[in-house]
Each structure stands twice: as C-alpha cells, then as structure tokens.
Amino acid sequence: MSKVMWKPGAFIYPIPAVMVTCGDMETSNIITIAWTGITCSTPAKVYISVRPERHSYEMIKKTKEFVINLTTKDLAYKTDWCGVKSGKDVDKFKEMGLTKEKANFVKCPMIKESPVSIECKVEEIKDLGRSPYVFSRRFSDKCR
Helix, strand or coil, X not given: CCCCCCCCCCCCCCCCCEEXXXXXCCCEEEEXXXXXXXXXXXXXXXXXXXXXXXXXXXXXXXXXXEEEECCCHHHHHHHHHHHHCCXXXXXXXXXXXXXXXXXXXXXXXXXXCCCEEEEEEEEEEECCCCCCEEEEEEEEXXXX
C-alpha cells in the first residue's frame, strides 16, 4: 500500500492529555491540555499551549504559575469532562469530586488524585500562532 499525501497538520499530537490547574486555593480552575511536553531537561523546563480565549489563560498569565497533573485510566472521564466545560460556568473540582492539594512552590492547587503533579512557574509566553505557548521552569515533581 502506498502512502497518501496530506496537507501539514497536527498529526503528531501528544497523548494522553493532562489536567492543568491554575489560580489559587480559593479561586482555581482545571483545564485539559493536549499540547504539552518537555522543552529542556537541564534546567527542567516544560511547555503548555493555551488559547487566549480560554478561562485559564488569563489566570496563568496573571499568576505566572500552574501545575501539570498527569492522568490515569481512572481519571479519563474527569479529564475529558474538564476539557469540555468552562471554569467560568462550573467549579470543576466540585463537579468532578476532585481534591485540591496544597503545592510546595506555587499557589495554585495540585489534584490529589493525580499520580504526578508538576509545579511550574512561567518564564515566557510566546505567540506561535492560534495558541500561545507558555514556557515554564519545573520546580517540583510530586509523585505518589
């Protein structure tokens, strides 16, 4: 079978999606992100891509912090649900029965049910098209 030519697109996409938390312990949100990854191992740096029209974008831009919470099979439904609902309209922690956990280096909460939470501080937001990339320094990886 021969290969088919397609126009350039996002065919190499990161899987699985992660739940990114932002804000603080009182006013927080969860946004489901598929565009995330490592940009450097030393020093430890990561990126996420968030559209400016998303509720979490302004929170991250203002506080310059967020947490990447890895997901599991058991969190799949909650991850998907948090990706189709807006934090402007609902409290995603409450609606999905997720527990806020205090972070060590940032003010935004971690998700207690996540097996790995990566605390991040924003170093740069770079406009690379439709979704700006948020480049960050990793300060802590909390694993259970």
